[in-house]
Amino acid sequence: MNNCESEEIVEAANIAISNxxxxxxxxxxxxxISKFPKLIAxxxxxxxxxxxxxxKILTKSEIDRFLSSADDKExxxxxxGLILGIAGACRTNELVNLTVDDMEDVGSSLIVKIPNTKTKIPRIFVVTDVGNMLELFRKYLSLRPPYVKHKCLFFVLQSREM
Structure with missing residues (x-):
């Protein structure tokens, strides 16, 4: 690259910045800002x-250790949520809005549809049966109480005792 080309690139960059x-x-x-010495100080x-x-970023070994050793009851x-979030590179809001209807268990894998994304473009991803990932998902769905009417995937049950 010669000097003339680099000057053209710098000029194009300056025009882009100014716009x-x-x-x-x-x-x-x-x-x-140089007119405001007190502000600079x-x-x-x-x-x-x-x-x-x-x-803080979890490593693959930390994720594997958590999935295998953390108590399922708690x-x-x-x-x-971790499995779906990592497999689909999901935003928090996308995970919160997931419903049971957005999941399709096809035996050897799980097909997940994200209909409402930030970019307004629906997305589909697949969770394969690596380790016991699908087993965890199936166990989570099996614990869903039959009296729950809404389709939200993630929810918290609260006791009515007061």
């Missing part, structure tokens, strides 16, 4: 020692 802000509100964002003071928080719903 990111709407023309109506551009004046609100075009502020030269304040930002430096408050940002001193700041460390960005990183999300963690079965979380296990099913």
């Amino acid at each position: 990111l802000l709407p023309t109506k509100s551009r004046s609100l964002y075009d502020i030269n 304040f930002l430096k003071r408050t940002g001193d020692g700041y460390q960005a928080k990183k999300s 963690f079965l719903m979380i296990k099913v």
Whole structure:
């Protein structure tokens, strides 16, 4: 790549950057911060020692250990949510909105349909029988009380004792 090409790329990038802000509100964002020395000092003071928080990420071995060793009596719903969330790269809202009708157990795998996505494009994914994933899902569905009228996959039963 020669110098002329790199200048063209830089110019194209600058044009793209300048077009990111709407023309109506551009004046609100075009502020030269060097005119505000007290603001610069304040930002430096408050940002001193700041460390960005990183999300904790589970490793494959930690996930496998949780699925195999955590007590089903207490963690079965979380296990099913974890399996579906990872297999389908689901957002939290997509998991909350899943219904029993969105699942189809075809024996060797589970077909999951996500009808309402953030992008408005329905998605389908398959959970295969690796380990005891389908067994956990089937166990979770078998524990569903017959008197529950709604079709939500994940719900919490509350006792009426007070």
